Amino acid sequence: MDAGVALLRTRGADGLSLRECAAQAGVSHAAPAYHFKNLAGLSTAIAARGYSLFCQAMTARLARAEDSPTARLNAICHGYLDFASAQPELFLFIFSGQQFDKENEDFAKHSSNAYAILRKACAPFVRPGAEPEEVEILVWSVVHGYAHLTMTRKADNPRFLQSWPKLDLLLEHLDRALEKSVKT
Amino acid sequence: MDAGVALLRTRGADGLSLRECAAQAGVSHAAPAYHFKNLAGLSTAIAARGYSLFCQAMTARLARAEDSPTARLNAICHGYLDFASAQPELFLFIFSGQQFDKENEDFAKHSSNAYAILRKACAPFVRPGAEPEEVEILVWSVVHGYAHLTMTRKADNPRFLQSWPKLDLLLEHLDRALEKSVKT
DNA sequence: CGACTTATCTTGACAGTGTCAAGTTTGATT
DNA sequence: AATCAAACTTGACACTGTCAAGATAAGTCG
Numbered sequence: 376m377d378a379g380v381a382l383l384r385t386r387g388a389d390g391l392s393l394r395e396c397a398a399q400a401g402v403s404h405a406a407p408a409y410h411f412k413n414l415a416g417l418s419t420a421i422a423a424r425g426y427s428l429f430c431q432a433m434t435a436r437l438a439r440a441e442d443s444p445t446a447r448l449n450a451i452c453h454g455y456l457d458f459a460s461a462q463p464e465l466f467l468f469i470f471s472g473q474q475f476d477k478e479n480e481d482f483a484k485h486s487s488n489a490y491a492i493l494r495k496a497c498a499p500f501v502r503p504g505a506e507p508e509e510v511e512i513l514v515w516s517v518v519h520g521y522a523h524l525t526m527t528r529k530a531d532n533p534r535f536l537q538s539w540p541k542l543d544l545l546l547e548h549l550d551r552a553l554e555k556s557v558k559t
Numbered sequence: 560m561d562a563g564v565a566l567l568r569t570r571g572a573d574g575l576s577l578r579e580c581a582a583q584a585g586v587s588h589a590a591p592a593y594h595f596k597n598l599a600g601l602s603t604a605i606a607a608r609g610y611s612l613f614c615q616a617m618t619a620r621l622a623r624a625e626d627s628p629t630a631r632l633n634a635i636c637h638g639y640l641d642f643a644s645a646q647p648e649l650f651l652f653i654f655s656g657q658q659f660d661k662e663n664e665d666f667a668k669h670s671s672n673a674y675a676i677l678r679k680a681c682a683p684f685v686r687p688g689a690e691p692e693e694v695e696i697l698v699w700s701v702v703h704g705y706a707h708l709t710m711t712r713k714a715d716n717p718r719f720l721q722s723w724p725k726l727d728l729l730l731e732h733l734d735r736a737l738e739k740s741v742k743t
Numbered sequence: 744c745g746a747c748t749t750a751t752c753t754t755g756a757c758a759g760t761g762t763c764a765a766g767t768t769t770g771a772t773t
Numbered sequence: 774a775a776t777c778a779a780a781c782t783t784g785a786c787a788c789t790g791t792c793a794a795g796a797t798a799a800g801t802c803g
Binding site for chain 1: 779780781782783784
Binding site: 387388389467470471472473474509512513515516517518519520521525544545548549551552553 | 651654705729
Protein backbone atom coordinates (compact mmCIF):
# COMPACT_ATOMS: atom_id res chain seq x y z
CA MET A 376 0.00 0.00 0.00
CA ASP A 377 2.89 2.38 0.70
CA ALA A 378 4.20 1.61 -2.75
CA GLY A 379 0.74 2.35 -4.11
CA VAL A 380 0.59 5.75 -2.45
CA ALA A 381 4.07 6.53 -3.75
CA LEU A 382 2.86 5.57 -7.18
CA LEU A 383 -0.13 7.90 -6.89
CA ARG A 384 2.27 10.67 -5.99
CA THR A 385 4.51 10.14 -8.99
CA ARG A 386 2.00 9.01 -11.60
CA GLY A 387 -1.26 10.64 -10.64
CA ALA A 388 -4.65 9.35 -9.66
CA ASP A 389 -4.91 6.78 -12.42
CA GLY A 390 -1.31 5.67 -12.38
CA LEU A 391 -1.90 2.77 -10.05
CA SER A 392 -0.71 -0.58 -11.31
CA LEU A 393 -0.53 -3.91 -9.56
CA ARG A 394 2.67 -4.86 -11.29
CA GLU A 395 4.41 -1.58 -10.60
CA CYS A 396 3.39 -1.73 -6.96
CA ALA A 397 4.79 -5.21 -6.80
CA ALA A 398 8.06 -4.06 -8.34
CA GLN A 399 8.41 -1.14 -5.95
CA ALA A 400 7.63 -3.40 -3.02
CA GLY A 401 10.16 -5.93 -4.24
CA VAL A 402 7.75 -8.83 -4.72
CA SER A 403 6.56 -10.75 -7.72
CA HIS A 404 4.04 -9.30 -10.12
CA ALA A 405 1.08 -11.26 -8.81
CA ALA A 406 1.66 -10.82 -5.08
CA PRO A 407 -0.49 -7.68 -4.64
CA ALA A 408 -3.42 -9.38 -6.30
CA TYR A 409 -3.24 -12.11 -3.71
CA HIS A 410 -3.78 -9.64 -0.87
CA PHE A 411 -6.19 -7.26 -2.55
CA LYS A 412 -7.93 -9.66 -4.93
CA ASN A 413 -7.58 -7.30 -7.87
CA LEU A 414 -6.72 -3.77 -8.89
CA ALA A 415 -10.03 -2.44 -7.61
CA GLY A 416 -9.24 -4.03 -4.28
CA LEU A 417 -5.93 -2.24 -4.02
CA SER A 418 -7.51 1.03 -5.07
CA THR A 419 -10.25 0.67 -2.50
CA ALA A 420 -7.80 -0.17 0.27
CA ILE A 421 -5.76 2.94 -0.51
CA ALA A 422 -8.90 5.05 -0.74
CA ALA A 423 -9.94 3.75 2.67
CA ARG A 424 -6.64 4.92 4.11
CA GLY A 425 -7.26 8.25 2.40
CA TYR A 426 -10.68 8.67 3.98
CA SER A 427 -9.26 7.72 7.34
CA LEU A 428 -6.64 10.50 7.16
CA PHE A 429 -9.36 12.79 5.85
CA CYS A 430 -11.44 12.18 8.96
CA GLN A 431 -8.41 12.69 11.17
CA ALA A 432 -7.72 16.06 9.58
CA MET A 433 -11.26 17.25 10.22
CA THR A 434 -11.47 15.98 13.79
CA ALA A 435 -8.07 17.50 14.58
CA ARG A 436 -9.40 20.91 13.64
CA LEU A 437 -12.64 20.27 15.49
CA ALA A 438 -10.72 19.42 18.65
CA ARG A 439 -9.23 22.87 18.93
CA ALA A 440 -12.22 24.81 17.61
CA GLU A 441 -14.37 27.12 19.70
CA ASP A 442 -17.67 25.76 20.86
CA SER A 443 -20.01 27.42 18.38
CA PRO A 444 -21.75 26.02 15.27
CA THR A 445 -20.01 28.49 13.00
CA ALA A 446 -16.59 27.76 14.48
CA ARG A 447 -17.17 24.05 14.12
CA LEU A 448 -18.32 24.38 10.54
CA ASN A 449 -15.29 26.47 9.66
CA ALA A 450 -13.10 23.95 11.46
CA ILE A 451 -14.13 21.02 9.29
CA CYS A 452 -13.66 23.16 6.18
CA HIS A 453 -10.15 23.97 7.29
CA GLY A 454 -9.57 20.32 8.09
CA TYR A 455 -10.74 19.46 4.62
CA LEU A 456 -8.13 21.70 3.10
CA ASP A 457 -5.46 20.60 5.58
CA PHE A 458 -5.93 17.14 4.19
CA ALA A 459 -5.82 18.35 0.60
CA SER A 460 -2.56 20.16 1.33
CA ALA A 461 -0.93 17.40 3.31
CA GLN A 462 -1.95 14.47 1.12
CA PRO A 463 -2.68 15.90 -2.32
CA GLU A 464 -2.23 12.54 -4.02
CA LEU A 465 -4.74 10.85 -1.73
CA PHE A 466 -7.12 13.79 -1.96
CA LEU A 467 -7.12 13.76 -5.74
CA PHE A 468 -7.36 9.99 -5.70
CA ILE A 469 -10.39 9.59 -3.45
CA PHE A 470 -12.23 12.33 -5.33
CA SER A 471 -11.04 11.27 -8.75
CA GLY A 472 -14.44 9.89 -9.62
CA GLN A 473 -13.31 6.32 -10.07
CA GLN A 474 -15.51 3.76 -8.41
CA PHE A 475 -14.38 2.02 -5.28
CA ASP A 476 -15.71 -1.20 -3.85
CA LYS A 477 -18.41 -0.13 -1.42
CA GLU A 478 -18.66 -3.62 -0.03
CA ASN A 479 -15.19 -3.22 1.44
CA GLU A 480 -15.66 -2.79 5.20
CA ASP A 481 -12.74 -0.47 5.79
CA PHE A 482 -13.73 1.76 2.95
CA ALA A 483 -17.38 1.87 3.94
CA LYS A 484 -16.49 2.68 7.54
CA HIS A 485 -14.14 5.56 6.86
CA SER A 486 -16.01 7.11 3.98
CA SER A 487 -19.33 7.09 5.77
CA ASN A 488 -17.60 8.47 8.84
CA ALA A 489 -16.42 11.42 6.76
CA TYR A 490 -19.97 12.18 5.72
CA ALA A 491 -21.14 11.78 9.30
CA ILE A 492 -18.67 14.43 10.47
CA LEU A 493 -19.95 16.79 7.81
CA ARG A 494 -23.56 16.08 8.66
CA LYS A 495 -23.01 16.75 12.34
CA ALA A 496 -21.29 20.05 11.67
CA CYS A 497 -24.10 21.12 9.34
CA ALA A 498 -26.95 20.05 11.60
CA PRO A 499 -27.23 23.32 13.56
CA PHE A 500 -27.86 25.18 10.31
CA VAL A 501 -30.72 23.03 9.10
CA ARG A 502 -34.01 24.82 9.50
CA PRO A 503 -36.67 22.82 11.29
CA GLY A 504 -38.55 20.74 8.75
CA ALA A 505 -35.97 21.18 6.03
CA GLU A 506 -33.90 18.32 4.73
CA PRO A 507 -30.36 18.24 6.06
CA GLU A 508 -28.99 17.57 2.60
CA GLU A 509 -29.80 21.06 1.51
CA VAL A 510 -27.21 22.61 3.82
CA GLU A 511 -24.76 19.75 3.49
CA ILE A 512 -24.59 20.03 -0.24
CA LEU A 513 -24.06 23.76 -0.02
CA VAL A 514 -21.19 23.47 2.43
CA TRP A 515 -19.63 20.42 0.88
CA SER A 516 -19.86 21.90 -2.57
CA VAL A 517 -18.21 25.14 -1.66
CA VAL A 518 -15.26 23.68 0.14
CA HIS A 519 -14.87 20.70 -2.15
CA GLY A 520 -15.38 22.76 -5.25
CA TYR A 521 -12.84 25.30 -4.11
CA ALA A 522 -10.23 22.69 -3.32
CA HIS A 523 -10.88 20.50 -6.31
CA LEU A 524 -11.10 23.19 -8.92
CA THR A 525 -8.06 24.95 -7.57
CA MET A 526 -5.99 21.81 -7.53
CA THR A 527 -7.04 20.45 -10.87
CA ARG A 528 -7.18 23.63 -12.88
CA LYS A 529 -4.31 25.71 -11.65
CA ALA A 530 -1.66 23.38 -10.47
CA ASP A 531 0.28 20.87 -12.44
CA ASN A 532 1.90 20.22 -9.11
CA PRO A 533 -0.84 20.79 -6.52
CA ARG A 534 1.75 20.91 -3.78
CA PHE A 535 2.16 24.65 -4.24
CA LEU A 536 -1.08 25.30 -2.44
CA GLN A 537 -0.39 25.93 1.19
CA SER A 538 -2.47 28.92 2.11
CA TRP A 539 -5.84 28.60 0.38
CA PRO A 540 -6.09 32.39 0.19
CA LYS A 541 -9.76 32.50 -0.69
CA LEU A 542 -11.04 30.16 1.96
CA ASP A 543 -11.89 32.75 4.57
CA LEU A 544 -13.69 34.86 2.01
CA LEU A 545 -15.68 31.85 0.92
CA LEU A 546 -16.52 30.97 4.48
CA GLU A 547 -17.70 34.53 5.01
CA HIS A 548 -20.11 34.16 2.11
CA LEU A 549 -21.16 30.80 3.40
CA ASP A 550 -21.73 31.93 6.95
CA ARG A 551 -23.72 34.89 5.67
CA ALA A 552 -25.93 32.57 3.63
CA LEU A 553 -26.54 30.36 6.61
CA GLU A 554 -26.63 32.76 9.52
CA LYS A 555 -30.34 33.38 9.34
CA SER A 556 -31.06 29.76 10.12
CA VAL A 557 -28.81 29.11 13.12
CA LYS A 558 -30.63 27.31 15.89
CA THR A 559 -28.42 28.88 18.60
CA MET B 560 -15.54 10.15 -31.99
CA ASP B 561 -19.15 8.94 -31.97
CA ALA B 562 -17.87 5.50 -31.13
CA GLY B 563 -15.83 7.06 -28.35
CA VAL B 564 -18.84 8.80 -26.84
CA ALA B 565 -20.80 5.56 -27.04
CA LEU B 566 -17.95 3.86 -25.24
CA LEU B 567 -18.02 6.48 -22.49
CA ARG B 568 -21.71 5.81 -22.08
CA THR B 569 -21.33 2.07 -21.73
CA ARG B 570 -17.98 1.83 -19.94
CA GLY B 571 -17.66 5.02 -17.94
CA ALA B 572 -15.24 7.89 -17.96
CA ASP B 573 -12.12 5.78 -18.07
CA GLY B 574 -13.41 3.13 -20.43
CA LEU B 575 -12.07 4.81 -23.53
CA SER B 576 -9.86 2.61 -25.67
CA LEU B 577 -8.39 3.24 -29.08
CA ARG B 578 -8.81 -0.32 -30.14
CA GLU B 579 -12.40 -0.60 -28.99
CA CYS B 580 -13.25 2.65 -30.73
CA ALA B 581 -11.68 1.28 -33.87
CA ALA B 582 -13.69 -1.91 -33.59
CA GLN B 583 -16.97 -0.08 -33.06
CA ALA B 584 -16.20 2.22 -35.96
CA GLY B 585 -15.35 -0.78 -38.15
CA VAL B 586 -11.75 0.17 -38.90
CA SER B 587 -8.42 -1.36 -38.01
CA HIS B 588 -7.00 -1.09 -34.52
CA ALA B 589 -4.49 1.62 -35.38
CA ALA B 590 -6.71 3.89 -37.45
CA PRO B 591 -7.88 6.13 -34.57
CA ALA B 592 -4.30 6.79 -33.52
CA TYR B 593 -3.62 8.14 -36.98
CA HIS B 594 -6.27 10.81 -36.64
CA PHE B 595 -5.83 11.66 -32.97
CA LYS B 596 -2.12 10.86 -32.56
CA ASN B 597 -2.72 8.89 -29.38
CA LEU B 598 -5.26 8.07 -26.69
CA ALA B 599 -4.82 11.47 -25.07
CA GLY B 600 -5.59 13.04 -28.43
CA LEU B 601 -8.85 11.15 -28.74
CA SER B 602 -9.78 11.98 -25.16
CA THR B 603 -9.06 15.64 -25.70
CA ALA B 604 -11.07 15.76 -28.91
CA ILE B 605 -14.06 14.22 -27.17
CA ALA B 606 -13.66 16.55 -24.19
CA ALA B 607 -13.61 19.48 -26.60
CA ARG B 608 -16.94 18.35 -28.00
CA GLY B 609 -18.18 18.06 -24.43
CA TYR B 610 -17.19 21.60 -23.56
CA SER B 611 -18.79 22.84 -26.74
CA LEU B 612 -22.14 21.27 -25.81
CA PHE B 613 -21.64 22.56 -22.28
CA CYS B 614 -21.35 26.12 -23.58
CA GLN B 615 -24.38 25.62 -25.78
CA ALA B 616 -26.45 24.49 -22.80
CA MET B 617 -25.54 27.60 -20.81
CA THR B 618 -26.07 30.06 -23.65
CA ALA B 619 -29.39 28.45 -24.48
CA ARG B 620 -30.63 29.20 -20.97
CA LEU B 621 -29.12 32.67 -21.09
CA ALA B 622 -30.97 33.43 -24.30
CA ARG B 623 -34.36 33.06 -22.68
CA ALA B 624 -33.44 34.52 -19.29
CA GLU B 625 -34.72 37.80 -17.94
CA ASP B 626 -32.36 40.72 -18.16
CA SER B 627 -31.14 40.85 -14.56
CA PRO B 628 -27.84 39.72 -13.03
CA THR B 629 -29.57 37.23 -10.76
CA ALA B 630 -31.65 35.77 -13.56
CA ARG B 631 -28.57 35.41 -15.73
CA LEU B 632 -26.62 33.75 -12.97
CA ASN B 633 -29.42 31.31 -12.29
CA ALA B 634 -29.68 30.68 -16.02
CA ILE B 635 -26.12 29.46 -16.40
CA CYS B 636 -26.54 27.27 -13.36
CA HIS B 637 -29.59 25.69 -14.92
CA GLY B 638 -27.72 25.35 -18.18
CA TYR B 639 -24.95 23.60 -16.31
CA LEU B 640 -27.38 21.01 -15.00
CA ASP B 641 -29.18 20.74 -18.31
CA PHE B 642 -25.90 19.62 -19.76
CA ALA B 643 -25.27 17.18 -16.92
CA SER B 644 -28.72 15.67 -17.47
CA ALA B 645 -28.57 15.53 -21.24
CA GLN B 646 -25.01 14.29 -21.60
CA PRO B 647 -24.09 12.58 -18.34
CA GLU B 648 -21.28 10.63 -19.94
CA LEU B 649 -19.64 13.76 -21.34
CA PHE B 650 -20.24 15.66 -18.13
CA LEU B 651 -18.59 13.00 -16.01
CA PHE B 652 -15.84 12.68 -18.57
CA ILE B 653 -14.79 16.31 -18.82
CA PHE B 654 -14.86 16.67 -15.05
CA SER B 655 -13.33 13.28 -14.36
CA GLY B 656 -10.05 14.87 -13.39
CA GLN B 657 -8.00 13.28 -16.12
CA GLN B 658 -5.65 15.61 -17.90
CA PHE B 659 -6.43 16.78 -21.39
CA ASP B 660 -4.06 18.28 -23.88
CA LYS B 661 -4.33 22.00 -23.34
CA GLU B 662 -2.33 22.69 -26.49
CA ASN B 663 -5.24 21.34 -28.52
CA GLU B 664 -6.87 24.34 -30.17
CA ASP B 665 -10.41 23.07 -30.11
CA PHE B 666 -10.20 22.06 -26.52
CA ALA B 667 -8.61 25.33 -25.42
CA LYS B 668 -11.22 27.32 -27.29
CA HIS B 669 -14.29 25.63 -25.89
CA SER B 670 -13.06 25.14 -22.36
CA SER B 671 -11.91 28.72 -21.96
CA ASN B 672 -15.20 29.82 -23.48
CA ALA B 673 -17.02 27.98 -20.73
CA TYR B 674 -15.10 29.83 -18.08
CA ALA B 675 -15.67 33.11 -19.88
CA ILE B 676 -19.42 32.55 -19.75
CA LEU B 677 -19.21 31.92 -16.03
CA ARG B 678 -17.01 34.94 -15.46
CA LYS B 679 -19.37 37.22 -17.33
CA ALA B 680 -22.38 36.03 -15.37
CA CYS B 681 -20.52 36.51 -12.09
CA ALA B 682 -19.11 39.92 -12.90
CA PRO B 683 -22.08 41.95 -11.60
CA PHE B 684 -21.62 40.38 -8.20
CA VAL B 685 -17.97 41.24 -7.78
CA ARG B 686 -17.53 44.09 -5.32
CA PRO B 687 -15.37 46.94 -6.60
CA GLY B 688 -11.76 46.19 -5.80
CA ALA B 689 -12.39 42.52 -5.05
CA GLU B 690 -10.99 39.76 -7.21
CA PRO B 691 -13.54 38.19 -9.55
CA GLU B 692 -12.35 34.71 -8.64
CA GLU B 693 -13.87 35.00 -5.22
CA VAL B 694 -17.41 35.02 -6.57
CA GLU B 695 -16.66 32.68 -9.44
CA ILE B 696 -15.34 29.97 -7.19
CA LEU B 697 -18.37 30.28 -4.94
CA VAL B 698 -20.85 29.95 -7.78
CA TRP B 699 -18.95 27.34 -9.71
CA SER B 700 -18.35 25.29 -6.60
CA VAL B 701 -21.96 25.22 -5.57
CA VAL B 702 -23.38 24.19 -8.89
CA HIS B 703 -20.54 21.91 -9.83
CA GLY B 704 -20.36 20.40 -6.39
CA TYR B 705 -24.07 19.76 -6.37
CA ALA B 706 -24.08 18.14 -9.76
CA HIS B 707 -20.90 16.18 -9.32
CA LEU B 708 -21.53 14.88 -5.84
CA THR B 709 -25.08 13.95 -6.69
CA MET B 710 -24.09 12.10 -9.82
CA THR B 711 -21.10 10.28 -8.41
CA ARG B 712 -22.40 9.43 -4.98
CA LYS B 713 -26.00 8.59 -5.46
CA ALA B 714 -26.37 7.25 -8.90
CA ASP B 715 -24.88 4.18 -10.36
CA ASN B 716 -26.78 5.25 -13.41
CA PRO B 717 -26.74 9.05 -13.32
CA ARG B 718 -29.49 9.17 -15.87
CA PHE B 719 -32.11 9.10 -13.15
CA LEU B 720 -31.50 12.73 -12.36
CA GLN B 721 -33.89 14.87 -14.28
CA SER B 722 -35.19 17.41 -11.86
CA TRP B 723 -32.31 18.45 -9.60
CA PRO B 724 -34.74 19.04 -6.74
CA LYS B 725 -32.35 21.00 -4.58
CA LEU B 726 -31.13 23.43 -7.18
CA ASP B 727 -33.55 26.23 -6.49
CA LEU B 728 -32.90 26.00 -2.77
CA LEU B 729 -29.20 26.20 -3.40
CA LEU B 730 -29.65 29.16 -5.68
CA GLU B 731 -31.68 30.85 -2.99
CA HIS B 732 -28.80 30.47 -0.56
CA LEU B 733 -26.40 31.63 -3.20
CA ASP B 734 -28.40 34.66 -4.18
CA ARG B 735 -28.77 35.57 -0.54
CA ALA B 736 -25.02 35.36 -0.02
CA LEU B 737 -24.40 37.57 -3.01
CA GLU B 738 -27.27 40.01 -2.93
CA LYS B 739 -25.53 42.57 -0.78
CA SER B 740 -22.91 43.09 -3.43
CA VAL B 741 -25.04 43.53 -6.57
CA LYS B 742 -23.98 46.53 -8.62
CA THR B 743 -27.50 47.83 -9.36
C1' DC C 744 -0.60 9.16 -69.75
C1' DG C 745 2.71 8.48 -65.95
C1' DA C 746 5.22 9.97 -61.93
C1' DC C 747 4.67 12.15 -57.66
C1' DT C 748 2.61 13.26 -53.32
C1' DT C 749 -0.60 13.06 -49.72
C1' DA C 750 -4.22 11.20 -46.71
C1' DT C 751 -6.07 7.23 -44.93
C1' DC C 752 -5.82 3.18 -43.44
C1' DT C 753 -3.86 -2.01 -42.48
C1' DT C 754 -0.63 -5.20 -40.72
C1' DG C 755 2.54 -6.70 -37.62
C1' DA C 756 5.27 -6.21 -33.83
C1' DC C 757 6.56 -4.83 -28.92
C1' DA C 758 6.15 -3.72 -24.15
C1' DG C 759 3.08 -3.09 -20.74
C1' DT C 760 -1.28 -4.25 -18.18
C1' DG C 761 -4.89 -7.26 -15.13
C1' DT C 762 -6.09 -11.76 -14.03
C1' DC C 763 -6.15 -16.60 -13.41
C1' DA C 764 -4.31 -21.36 -12.46
C1' DA C 765 -0.83 -23.97 -10.83
C1' DG C 766 3.14 -24.74 -8.23
C1' DT C 767 6.35 -23.41 -4.32
C1' DT C 768 8.12 -21.86 -0.06
C1' DT C 769 7.56 -20.95 4.88
C1' DG C 770 6.05 -21.21 9.42
C1' DA C 771 3.07 -22.78 12.76
C1' DT C 772 0.02 -26.54 14.61
C1' DT C 773 -1.00 -30.96 15.91
C1' DA D 774 7.14 -35.96 11.69
C1' DA D 775 2.98 -34.86 9.19
C1' DT D 776 -0.23 -31.57 7.98
C1' DC D 777 -2.07 -27.31 6.66
C1' DA D 778 -2.80 -22.73 5.46
C1' DA D 779 -0.77 -18.17 4.27
C1' DA D 780 2.14 -15.84 1.28
C1' DC D 781 4.03 -15.84 -2.28
C1' DT D 782 6.29 -17.19 -7.48
C1' DT D 783 5.88 -18.65 -12.13
C1' DG D 784 3.85 -18.90 -16.33
C1' DA D 785 0.31 -18.14 -19.31
C1' DC D 786 -3.56 -15.47 -21.67
C1' DA D 787 -6.06 -11.66 -23.49
C1' DC D 788 -6.05 -7.07 -23.64
C1' DT D 789 -4.01 -2.32 -24.03
C1' DG D 790 -1.23 1.87 -26.39
C1' DT D 791 2.20 2.88 -29.62
C1' DC D 792 5.29 2.63 -33.33
C1' DA D 793 7.20 1.35 -37.99
C1' DA D 794 6.29 -0.29 -42.31
C1' DG D 795 3.58 -1.22 -46.08
C1' DA D 796 -0.84 -0.84 -48.89
C1' DT D 797 -4.40 1.69 -51.27
C1' DA D 798 -6.61 5.30 -53.29
C1' DA D 799 -7.19 10.01 -54.91
C1' DG D 800 -5.52 13.98 -56.60
C1' DT D 801 -1.88 16.99 -58.90
C1' DC D 802 1.27 18.24 -62.17
C1' DG D 803 4.54 17.91 -66.14
